[in-house]
Amino acid sequence: MPGFELFDQREIDAVADVINRKMVHRYSFVNCRDEIYKVEEFENAVAEKVGAKHCLAVSNGTASLYVALKACGINPGDEIITTPFTFIASVEAILECGAVPVLAEIDESLNLDPTVVEEFITDRTRAIMPVHMFGGAADMEAFRTITRENGLALFEDSCQAMGATYGGRWCGTCGSTWGTYSLDPYKVLTVGEGGLIVTDDEDLYRKMEYYHDHGHKHDKTIDRGAEKKACLGFNFRMSEIQGALGLVQLSKLDGAVEALRKNRTRVLDAVGNVHGLAVRRSADPEGELATQLVFLLPTPQTARRFQKAAKEAGMGCGILEDNTWHYARHWDTLRDGATYSRIRCPYDCPLTESMPLYRPNEWPQTQEILSRAAVFGIDIVMSDEKIESMAKAIAAGARAAL
Ligand SMILES: Cc1ncc(COP(=O)(O)O)c(C=O)c1O
Structure with missing residues (x-):
């Protein structure tokens, strides 16, 4: 990547x-x-x-x-x-x-x-x-x-x-x-x-x-x-x-982007057509950077089955609801207003009095999607062996999940 x-x-x-x-x-x-x-x-x-x-x-x-x-x-x-x-x-x-x-x-x-x-x-x-x-x-x-x-x-x-x-x-x-x-x-x-x-x-x-x-x-x-x-x-x-x-x-950027897109396509081609296996929706599929390959499984349960089978087949993947880097549900410091400042705008700032810090603090739609999203990282330089084992893991995950 x-x-x-x-x-x-x-x-x-x-x-x-x-x-x-x-x-x-x-x-x-x-x-x-x-x-x-x-x-x-x-x-x-x-x-x-x-x-x-x-x-x-x-x-x-x-x-x-x-x-x-x-x-x-x-x-x-x-x-x-x-x-x-x-x-x-x-x-x-x-x-x-x-x-x-x-x-x-x-x-x-x-x-x-x-x-x-x-x-x-x-x-x-x-x-x-x-x-x-x-x-x-x-x-x-x-x-x-x-x-x-x-x-x-x-x-x-x-x-x-x-x-x-x-x-x-x-x-x-x-x-x-x-x-x-x-x-x-x-x-x-x-x-x-x-x-x-x-x-x-x-x-x-x-x-x-x-x-x-x-x-x-x-x-x-x-x-x-x-x-x-x-x-x-x-x-x-x-x-x-x-x-x-x-x-x-x-x-080197154009070459890097081309390599990422090619590698993601090679993985998907090696997996082939699997009924019901859907990739993340895109506003512009042609323009994607292809740093990640995300599958949206039908339910959280099928996503976990997919993850387990992919790991057993040789390559693990993440489920995005677990992603502490990128999902606000995990950000306790935001929830708690953990800052070192005495005056903590907007937490207890007179200008934002009685205003909730951020609304809402639960995201049901986001949670529903991330709990069934399985992610693999794509590299710029990716060996044939890695592409093959990723495809094998995805196929095994799909067999177990769908
Ligand atoms: C969406 C987004 N915004 C902002 C940043 C911050 O960039 P940096 O790590 O260079 O400070 C990142 C870094 O990963 C990011 O993913």
């Missing part, structure tokens, strides 16, 4: 080049860097590749969400509707703004269900933020209609979806405002730790650029210490080492 599977001499050379030049800061040292700006080069290459006007690189995917939300002016008291099946970072980024994450329900695409989100819209709702889980696009057309009709912004947490497309457009460029990518060690394009924000909005891009670096305006003609600042901000900068790594990884 991760891009580090493809690390080779090119990544080593790119990092060594930065070290040899002793130039690790993405800004500053203007007079002795020979006009070489690796992060900037990476940002420009990403913007061109995904078809966005602007790209800002930041320190990680969590920071990409936080910077994007802050630059949009998301405030205490605001509500953002998102999904209970995501990585906790989606929710933490909203909470860090003092805003309220409203977790709706997923459908059989494992993404936010557009048919239920309208029930969760209030006069405090500012945006809907679908998450393209496991690199499969959410139903963006439906969300575009809902957000347009309700005067809301449409954000995209595409942290798991760099390389995936929806209707021919890159996930991350299908909303109204911004999309984000994570480049952490589990992602198809990885730089160790890194994040990207893409947007067509020049004004928003500038705000994000300033905010992510203490308000600096990044005027190359003025010494960094002397330049005027636009705002108070923070440090979410990417370093030149990650920028250089990112450029090499970006050049």
Whole structure:
């Protein structure tokens, strides 16, 4: 699954080049860097590749969400509707703004269900933020209609979806405002730790650029210490080492996505047609990243039988209701409001008084789907033997379950 599977001499050379030049800061040292700006080069290459006007690189995917939300002016008291099946970072980024994450329900695409989100819209709702889980696009057309009709912004947490497309457009460029990518060690394009924000909005891009670096305006003609600042901000900068790594990884992305899709197809072909065995629904099957292969069994009981038989046949799989990383049901820290701050917006913030932290705190529809969803991970580099044993395990699981 991760891009580090493809690390080779090119990544080593790119990092060594930065070290040899002793130039690790993405800004500053203007007079002795020979006009070489690796992060900037990476940002420009990403913007061109995904078809966005602007790209800002930041320190990680969590920071990409936080910077994007802050630059949009998301405030205490605001509500953002998102999904209970995501990585906790989606929710933490909203909470860090003092805003309220409203977790709706997923459908059989494992993404936010557009048919239920309208029930969760209030006069405090500012945006809907679908998450393209496991690199499969959410139903963006439906969300575009809902957000347009309700005067809301449409954000995209595409942290798991760099390389995936929806209707021919890159996930991350299908909303109204911004999309984000994570480049952490589990992602198809990885730089160790890194994040990207893409947007067509020049004004928003500038705000994000300033905010992510203490308000600096990044005027190359003025010494960094002397330049005027636009705002108070923070440090979410990417370093030149990650920028250089990112450029090499970006050049491998198309090949990595092609390999993932081919490997998933090879597994499915080897399993053959099994009556009643259904894969996860998709808003755009052609555009999926194929980092995972998810089967939706008819019931939780059949899913457990599938899991047991697959394991006995040589390869285990997960049932998504057990997924502590991605399912809000397991997040005690969210339920308890476990923070270190004395003033804990939105938990006991005067601006959000008497407001439940997130609604609802049980997700019957999500639970029903995740309890019968069996998942296998797909690698970029996958041997014939692994493909064969995965197919054997799936066939055995299906025989036991269906
Ligand atoms: C959906 C989603 N959002 C945000 C993030 C946060 O990214 P990072 O780990 O780079 O901080 C992740 C990371 O896995 C993710 O899956």
